[in-house]
Structure formats: C-alpha cells, structure tokens
Amino acid sequence: MAVFKKLVRSAEGAHVPHYKNTENCETVKMPVPKRVFVSMSQHIGAPAKACVKKGDVVAVGDVIGTAGGFISAPVHSPVSGKVFGLDEIRLSNGKVQVVVIDTDGQQTVSEKVKAPEVTDHASFVQAIKDSGLVGLGGAGFPTGVKLDPQNLDEVDTLVINAAECEPFITADYREMMECGEDVVEGAKLVKQYLNLSKVIIGIEANKPQAIAKMTELTKGLEGFVVSTLPSVYPQGAEKVLIEQTTGKEVPKGALPAAVGCIVMNVASVGFVARYMKTGMPLVTKRVTVDGDAVAEAKNVEVVIGTPIKDIIEFCGGYSQEAGKIISGGPMMGQALTGDDIPVVKQNNAFLVFGKEKATLPDATACIRCARCVSACPMGLAPVEIALSLEVKDVEELKVLHTDLCMECGSCSFVCPAKRPVAQTMKEAKDFLRKAGN
Amino acid sequence: MKLLVSSAPHITGKDSTASLMRDLIIAMVPAMAASVFFFGVQTLILTAVSVLACVAFEYLYEKMLKKPITVGDLSAAVTGILLAFNCPPTLPLWTVVVGAFFAIIIVKQLFGGLGYNFANPAIVARIILGLGYTGLMTSWTFPATVSGDAVASATPLAVYAAGGTVNYLDMFVGSTGGVLGETSALALLLGFVYLVVRKVISPTIPVTYVATVAVLAVVLGVDPVVYVLGGGLLLGAIFMATDYVTSPYTEKGKIIFGIGLGVITVMIRRFGSMTEGVSYAILLMNLVVPYINKATRQKPLGAPKAVKEAK
Known part of the structure; x- marks a missing residue:
C-alpha cells in the first residue's frame, strides 16, 4: 500500500x-582539437600508469596508460599524433597526470584495434577491461570489475539506467534515439555472458519517445x-533505481x-556492443552542452x-560572461575552476551559466519544515543530521545513518530557506569518517 | 576567467520561506474577510495593529542586537495575523500589542528567532493574554445570525457546555460569538484547501486532529459537530498546529501529534473547567515534538530494521 510505504x-x-532543451539535437561530431590532455585518472580506483613518453607517435586506440591496479582501467589514445609530454594538472578529483598529445588531424586508427574474441564470461570481462570502459553515468567505476562480481551465480538481473534524471542532460536520451540497437545488442551480450535472466531498462516518463523506441526494439x-519511471529526481540513483524497478532494497x-542486480548506464551498454563489433576502445564521448552562457546548446561527440x-x-x-561551468548536471555536477579542463570518460554534460544563474540565493534560518526529510530518496533526516553535526554528536550521526547519503542534492533543492543542506550532509559524512566511523 | 565554484546542487526550487509565509497570509484572507463581515471593520484594525506590532518588535529587537533583519521573511506578519485571530473583536488595541511583545520577543526572539521557538508564538501569547486579561479576552460581541435564531450569549462551545442549543449553519458560516478568526468554518476550510493545494502544509495534522476530536466526542456522547465547528479547533488545526517549527518532521510523527492534540482538546473541553482547549493542547503537544521526532524517524533505504539505540 502506497500510503503505508510513505x-x-x-x-x-x-x-x-527538466530543461531538456537539447533532446532533439542530434549528436554532432566535433573536429579533433590541436592538442588533447588525456587524464590517467578517469575512473574510481587506482590511476592508470602512463606508458608513453615525449615524442612517441600514437594512433587512435593505442594504449597510453595501463591499468594501475585491480580497480582501475587502461587509457587509450583518442587521437593520432605525437606525445607532447606528460604533465600534472588539477582536476576535480585532485592532481592528476595527463598525457598531452599534439594531434595530426589524420585520426589514423591503430592496427591493434580489432574486435575481441569472446567465448565465455572470463574472456568477456577481459575484453571489457581492455576496452577502458568505466561507468559512463558519472561515477566512473571500472565496468570490467563490475561485471565480475564475486557472487555471479546469484546475479540474475541487469538494470539499465536510462533515467537521466538530471535536468539539462540529454546525452543518454540521444544514445537511445541514435544508437538504440547498440543498447539492445550490448544488453544481450551482458545477459548472455553473465548468464542473466532479466534485463530491465529504466527510463523516466519524461522521455516517451525513448520508451516507445526501446519497447519496440x-x-x-x-x-x-x-x-517507465516516475519523472521525479533522482530516479537514476542506483539504489533508488533498483528499488523502483525490482522492489528490492540494497542493504546498507x-x-x-x-x-542479484547489476546496474549499468545506458551509454555504457551501447558502448559494449560497439566495442565487441569493432574493438575501438573508449576514446570518444557524447556530451550535452547547455546553459544560458553558451551560444548554441548541442549534443557533441x-x-x-x-x-x-x-x-x-x-x-x-x-x-x-560565464559565471559557472558545471561538469555534469545541475543537481550533482561539479563546478569547475576553469574552462581549460579536459573531458574525461565519465563526463556527460557541460553547463555554462551566466553570472545571474551561477549565484544562488542567500541562506536564511532553518524553519524546520522538514521538506528535506520528505524529499530525501534515502529516507534520511537532513534537518536532524545538520543539528547533530552542529553539536558534533558522533553517536547520533550514526543512528541517523548519515553515511547513507549519496549527495543527490534533493534536500538543498527543496529547502525554502535556501540552505546548502547537501553540503552540510557531506560535511557530516566527512566528520563521521574522520571520527573513525 | 572568474568562475564561481560552489557545492552542488546548482539550482534551487521556487519556494522560499517568504513565499510560504505569503501563501499562509493568502490562506487567512477568507477568515479575515469573514471577521470583517460579521464583526465590522474593527477586526481589520485589530489585525493591522497586531501585525504592525509583531513586525516592529522583531525589527527593533534585531536592530538593537545588531542581528540581520528578518522581517522580510513575513513570519512575524503571520504571527501578527494569527495573534489577532485569537483575540475577541472588541479587545482594546493596547492589549494586542502586549500579546505581540510576548509572541515575538519572549517566545520567538529570546529563544533564537525563527526556527528555534519551542512553541507557537501566537498560541503562547493567546494563553498569556487569556490569563492576564481574562475579562477582556472573553467579552464577546455577537453578529446577526444567519439562521435568525435568538442571539446567543457566549461562544457556541460555552452555550453548548451550559446546556443550550446551537445552530449548525451559524457555526459553519461564522455568525457566532468567538475570537475573530475562529468563527467561520467555511472561511477556514477555504484557506485549508488553498494551503494543501499549494503544498504549503501536509493535510495530515489537521485531518488527524479534527478526526480524533470528532471520534472522541461521539465516544463521550457529546455533539461532534459542535466540538468541531463551535470553537477554535479549525483555526488551531489548520493554521497553528501545522506551524513548521513546532510540529513533527515525519508523516508518522504528524499523525501521533494530531491524535495527541485531539485527545488533549477533548479532555480539556469535556472534563476540564474551561470550555476551550485548543491553545493548551497545541502548547502541550509543541513541547513533546522533539520526543515525537525521535520516536517516529523514517527507515532509511537499505538500513537494518529499527535498531534500538545501543546504550
């Protein structure tokens, strides 16, 4: 009963x-820039180890960074050209090593690029690991690791995350509209090699055309x-998506x-099919570019x-004049420090806001309206967590399951006092972690 | 290039504290209009003085203590209207200023301002005025009745408690004695619908409160219609018990809060020496809200089932 569940x-x-201004913008291929900066840390886990040096000639698809550990992913050259050098730059995930390549504009494909031979689960996982695929929804968890769970025989469902619940972003929508066949093919492969029985494609109700297309396919x-998921943020959050599509609660x-579930972003699934066909590793990405400070909103590859x-x-x-550049959506995306930052694999949007949109209203006193409590998709009580953080009550923060917060930003969005609640939640989590919990 | 780097999210919803308070004020307009219709323009003057006094006290206090001025959030104005709604139409204007002082300075600001008051400021002010100026606070004027029945000599609840008969239609429309905001059930219900549609309040507290009163009235053999329409119940349930600061966070908590309010109200009315019980019920339940909050937390997604706090 819905009432009792509530x-x-x-x-x-x-x-x-929703602001899905670019939903009908077919993806356009952007010409290769003169110089690219390829980060060695485009995923969760150990950074890749650069395996090229200044002066090396590389072709599209050549490995330029090898996986730096079990939870890691290799990095391939997205261009053909000459390595200008190795550098360190500051990205949102800290100081990272980048391989700087001067492109030759030819986009010569490496001879090493060929369709992998896959016969069973092990070779499938190896191929995915070699492809450099990471979770393209934004988290960047190495897919090869994800597809090799310890309890594989208990896993029976692939949940494809096509919710795209963040405002503005339409990159996943375009993946379905332009490459829907790839998505289905990729899902079939994952289903086959992981021996799953069910594939659920979760799409928010605000994308009727994608729902129709995927249903047809x-x-x-x-x-x-x-x-069909309700059009309420955040349907694309992994645990929310699993509960919504299967009724199961992932334990804390x-x-x-x-x-029994594996969740993959829809663009990741589409990539799996293309990689198995061509062997071209993950070297391009479709991103939505939007915001009131960019001239033409587009989907760009x-x-x-x-x-x-x-x-x-x-x-x-x-x-x-740009006031804020966000990598990702406006709810969970990161505000960048400059526009010289390079694209990484898990980017799916860049939003450029003018000065006015960049500034949020000032915070006022909390009125205990508990909208944050009603909104929290995890069922947490941000208002109580904020109070407990204020008095540094470690025990209470634990009782309140503070660490379950996934920083979706719903609490900040609904707060009538315009308080940065999500930021406070993050602080509370950091505080708990530092307190040894 | 100078970019603003701030923590996500980068967009925010339309509602603000001021917009919520503005909606509350709009929702009180029908009751205000009803009071002018039934009691005359003096109710408008009383309300204006109450609002001005509340806003002025808040402004002066914050100015003196060099705090940010918060009268723009309209919460003091809401308190002002509610305070006036809890006064009889004939109340001398200076009395409502005394009430405003207690509401804003003592109950709200001394406890830390908006969000920190332990009880509803207007409720406490009403109780203090009721205790300090009992005579002034219980001298009723009586509008011409819609039904044309004989003019009553007290509020419907008092008439009923004394064994008299009351007219349902008069109570519903509001042509009875009482404090200026409570008499017209119709006007209050209009406000209620507005607040629920605009999602300013959840209907849970008013519904459980009123339902509990009605059920208990039936159980105890008193007229449930008189208990629901004849006093300050609807005003309290819709506009005072739903005050964010002093009501529980979760739906579960709101149900318990509503039931508690209903039980206390009926107990006071039926077994106490007073005919009215809404203000005390709200004050008493306000005080236990922190405990209700602790006892009615939600079960987070994936969290183990209600683990008792390890002690």
Missing part, C-alpha cells in the same frame, strides 16, 4: 525542472522489460549484486581529452 519512508525526491526478446554497505573551452567554442562560444 509512512515508512516518504522519499518524495525533488520535482526538478526489445519486443519479443526474452527477459527484456522497459520500465552492500553492492547491487547483493540483491568529442574525443576524450578535449579541453572544455574548445567544446564551448565549437558551440558558438560564450553568449555572455
């Missing part, structure tokens, strides 16, 4: 505006289901595999390592 956990989420396929501290300013230039440049 009493356990209201989890209303946030009714964010999966017609008659055994075990395939297209699940556990992975989706604990409830760019080579990894392209500086953001080149992409903005490709989109007609700045239409007004």
